[in-house]
Amino acid sequence: MAGAGPAIGLRGAREIAERIAALRADAEEGPLCGSQVELIDTLLAVRETCPFALEHLRDLSVDLPGLAQAIERFERRCDALEARGVDTASLGFEASYGRTSMEYYDGFVFGFLAEGRPDLPPVATGGRYDALTRRLGDGKAIPAVGGVIRPGLLLQLGGEA
Known part of the structure; x- marks a missing residue:
């Protein structure tokens, strides 16, 4: 970092060094195996009405147990919408929505x-x-x-x- 020129911006040298160390550690991690990539792709492809999406997500949680809390929150949200008169059977869900925007x-x-x-x-x-x-x-x-x-x-x- 010494040869990079004068520090400009709000980040201090310590924060920059910590970020560089984190990026290096991340780069040393091995790639995901094919089955993990396939599970993630399957998850991101979920695009159904809310009840069917919940069913699909529950099925996926067998292999991705880390989804359990998110699925519970989603189910509670659907229940709250239903309690307010929203027909979640006609409400679409897309797991990949918003990832790029x-x-x-x-x-x-x-x-x-x-x-x-x-x-x-x-x-x-x-x-x-x-x-x-x-x-x-x-x-x-x-x-x-x-x-x-x-x-x-x-x-x-x-x-x-």
Whole structure:
């Protein structure tokens, strides 16, 4: 790091050195075996209505027991939606949703799409991002949820969303 020039930014030399050490340790880890990759691919391919997604996820949890808590939270969320009159049997679930467009979200994420309009972006998106507040709060965790609604898109759809 000494030959990299003057330090610019908010990270100190210690934090940078720790990050470099973590990256090196990660690089030394062996690759996932084929069966692990296959399980992850199968998990990310889950795209069903909520009841069928829960069933599929429970089946996967036999080989991926670390999913158990997330599946329980998802089931409780579905129960809460049902209690509020939402028909979860018609509500879609996509395990890979948000992986490339909602990077700082670390929990449940959602998106509302205009039915029959795959040409349009989501009408609304959001989710949980507790880890971000913990990181920005210097270790102090604050439960956080947020989202965005695109009013122009709602107007364009004329209330059909």
